[in-house]
Amino acid sequence: MTEEKSLNFIEEIIEKDLAEGTTGGRVQTRFPPEPNGYLHIGHAKSICLNFGLAKKYNGQCNLRFDDTNPSTEETEYVESIKEDVKWLGFQWANELYASNYFDQLYAFATQLIQKGLAYVDDSTSEEIAATKGSTFEPGKNSPYRDRNVDENLRLFEEMKDGKYKDGEKVLRAKVDMAHPNLLLRDPVIYRIKHAHHHRTGDKWCIYPMYDFAHGQSDSIEKITHSICTLEFIHHRPLYDWFIEQLEIYPSHQYEFARLNMTYTVMSKRKLLQLVNEGQVTGWNDPRMPTISGMRRRGYTADAIRQFCETIGVAKRENMIDVGLLEFCVRESLNKSANRVMAVLDPVKLVLTNYPEGQTEELELDNNPEDPNGGTRIVPFSREMWIEREDFMENPAKKFFRLGPGLMVRLKGAYIIKCDDFKKDENGNITEIHCSYLPESKSGNDTSGINVKGTIHWVSVPHAKVAEVRLYDRLFKVEDPSSEEGDFKEYINPNSVEVLSTVYIEPALANTKPGDRFQFLRKGYFATDLDSTSEKLVFNKTVGLKDTWAKEAKKG
RNA sequence: AGUUCCAUGGUGUAAUGGUAGCACAACUGAUUUUGGUUCAGUUAGUCUUGGUUCGAAUCCAGGUGGAACUACCA
Numbered sequence: 001m002t003e004e005k006s007l008n009f010i011e012e013i014i015e016k017d018l019a020e021g022t023t024g025g026r027v028q029t030r031f032p033p034e035p036n037g038y039l040h041i042g043h044a045k046s047i048c049l050n051f052g053l054a055k056k057y058n059g060q061c062n063l064r065f066d067d068t069n070p071s072t073e074e075t076e077y078v079e080s081i082k083e084d085v086k087w088l089g090f091q092w093a094n095e096l097y098a099s100n101y102f103d104q105l106y107a108f109a110t111q112l113i114q115k116g117l118a119y120v121d122d123s124t125s126e127e128i129a130a131t132k133g134s135t136f137e138p139g140k141n142s143p144y145r146d147r148n149v150d151e152n153l154r155l156f157e158e159m160k161d162g163k164y165k166d167g168e169k170v171l172r173a174k175v176d177m178a179h180p181n182l183l184l185r186d187p188v189i190y191r192i193k194h195a196h197h198h199r200t201g202d203k204w205c206i207y208p209m210y211d212f213a214h215g216q217s218d219s220i221e222k223i224t225h226s227i228c229t230l231e232f233i234h235h236r237p238l239y240d241w242f243i244e245q246l247e248i249y250p251s252h253q254y255e256f257a258r259l260n261m262t263y264t265v266m267s268k269r270k271l272l273q274l275v276n277e278g279q280v281t282g283w284n285d286p287r288m289p290t291i292s293g294m295r296r297r298g299y300t301a302d303a304i305r306q307f308c309e310t311i312g313v314a315k316r317e318n319m320i321d322v323g324l325l326e327f328c329v330r331e332s333l334n335k336s337a338n339r340v341m342a343v344l345d346p347v348k349l350v351l352t353n354y355p356e357g358q359t360e361e362l363e364l365d366n367n368p369e370d371p372n373g374g375t376r377i378v379p380f381s382r383e384m385w386i387e388r389e390d391f392m393e394n395p396a397k398k399f400f401r402l403g404p405g406l407m408v409r410l411k412g413a414y415i416i417k418c419d420d421f422k423k424d425e426n427g428n429i430t431e432i433h434c435s436y437l438p439e440s441k442s443g444n445d446t447s448g449i450n451v452k453g454t455i456h457w458v459s460v461p462h463a464k465v466a467e468v469r470l471y472d473r474l475f476k477v478e479d480p481s482s483e484e485g486d487f488k489e490y491i492n493p494n495s496v497e498v499l500s501t502v503y504i505e506p507a508l509a510n511t512k513p514g515d516r517f518q519f520l521r522k523g524y525f526a527t528d529l530d531s532t533s534e535k536l537v538f539n540k541t542v543g544l545k546d547t548w549a550k551e552a553k554k555g
Numbered sequence: 556a557g558u559u560c561c562a563u564g565g566u567g568u569a570a571u572g573g574u575a576g577c578a579c580a581a582c583u584g585a586u587u588u589u590g591g592u593u594c595a596g597u598u599a600g601u602c603u604u605g606g607u608u609c610g611a612a613u614c615c616a617g618g619u620g621g622a623a624c625u626a627c628c629a
Contacts, residue, residue: 068629125626182558192627193627209627230623234559311568312567314567317561318568321580323566323580324578328579369592410588411589521589544591545590545592547591
């Protein structure tokens with residue numbers, strides 16, 4: 001039985017449009033980032049939506065850079081955005097820029113002036129704000145509102161020709177200064193900016209505002225469904241007004257609720273602050289909710305896509321538990337990541353009855369979830385590194401690991417029994433002595449003994465050293481943006497912990513940045529960009545579910 | 556205050572006038588050479604008041620609560 005997946009509200013609109021033929025049977029979407037920052041997981045939601053819809057309905061999705069503000073936009077951002085979209089697994093039909101349309105947009109503005117629907121205003125930005133009115137008070141007409149068409153045409157051309165300084169004049173649409181929607185109170189549609197543009201260079205010194213660029217760009221590209229986030233809902237009447245006055249292709253805008261996630265922030269302005277103020281190491285810091293940060297941390301594109309699918313699309317404000325993202329990445333990595341052994345917090349274990357100098361090569365499965373995952377060789381010897389937390393001097397009840405007299409299995413090797421241990425003057429365990437059961441070897445265990453615990457290990461003489469970076473949430477509170485004061489006061493001071501001496505099995509010696517593993521019993525880890533063959537560096541992507549930690553916490 | 560949008564378990568999201576379901580989280584138990592995975596199960600929800608209707612989460616009206624808007628940013 002194939003259960004029918006229910007449609008989200010945008011899919012319903014599209015299916016209705018398709019059924020009624022309102023868009024001529026076409027679905028054309030676009031993903032319209034402004035190149036003034038790196039993409040984050042919230043953008044991923046929009047990307048999956050826009051590209052996903054195009055794919056589902058045999059349409060196309062454009063990548064369009066909304067580059068109408070030269071003072072904040074840079075080529076570096078354009079490149080990172082393209083890389084991130086591709087990495088997420090999507091291919092755009094056309095790579096476009098709002099700046100491609102500057103000539104057309106200028107012509108549109110001229111048309112509006114000719115229709116008596118736009119005028120050049122000499123007011124300062126403060127004056128315009130002051131006469132805007134408020135939610136309970138209508139605005140006042142500008143003294144320049146009734147300039148005649150010819151004068152407006154001349155002045156606008158002079159603006160374009162660089163006759164005026166920044167801020168000296170603007171072009172405004174003539175709508176209604178008493179409109180209840182503040183955005184329709186004669187919005188500014190062109191402003192003067194003597195700034196170098198990353199694409200058009202110094203060709204222009206006037207630039208269209210968002211409202212005078214976005215809808216028209218959609219229309220030029222014959223976008224059928226222009227999907228954006230809720231905060232643009234008030235812009236829709238303006239979007240429609242320009243299209244109607246200009247008599248151009250009627251694209252339509254639909255709004256959905258943006259993604260919010262616990263323990264992070266999702267505004268480019270705030271993320272930029274973290275970068276600029278050195279709170280993180282860069283846009284791709286593994287603690288950042290950016291696509292590049294998550295990629296570096298070890299997230300798979302597949303996990304992010306699955307996450308976006310799972311959270312759904314609706315119009316109500318939401319706050320997604322970051323735990324859901326972690327679930328998606330575990331689910332993805334559980335299937336794909338090879339298992340290896342790494343000891344993060346080492347303590348030495350000596351097998352007192354194992355011959356000195358002897359070495360065995362054990363063959364272990366790479367991935368029990370993947371029948372075709374293959375095997376690898378892991379060396380075994382008399383001395384082992386094991387995890388400090390896998391030994392308790394006075395074992396708690398239900399502690400199925402090592403302690404005086406207790407038995408465990410060394411993963412893929414032998415069952416061992418703890419006979420003795422050594423402590424230093426501070427009471428720290430320095431060495432654990434065990435005897436192994438030769439007849440309990442993995443694969444042909446004839447000992448007849450069943451132990452409840454299995455622990456991971458790395459042979460001391462064969463171990464490689466690596467640096468491991470452990471990450472915790474970037475913020476201490478669920479919603480830093482809604483707290484009192486500056487959001488940066490809520491940064492988690494312990495969001496990263498660097499372990500400089502982690503012992504890993506030799507099979508990891510040739511790992512390359514981007515490789516992903518499960519460190520057995522610890523979590524998923526990815527080889528960092530900083531990793532070299534001389535110095536291996538791993539990032540913790542996410543831990544395994546740890547029901548023992550939960551049990552231990554209960555006391 | 557005005558306008559617009561929204562309201563379903565702890566968190567998300569379905570049910571489109573006809574049995575309130577799914578995922579995550581939480582909690583039991585089984586399996587397990589990862590205290591992982593897998594499997595079985597449990598807890599828990601329609602903001603409120605009226606109306607329409609044989610029947611309302613759904614339609615209507617009023618309340619309540621939340622969000623957004625008052626940049627020469629997008």
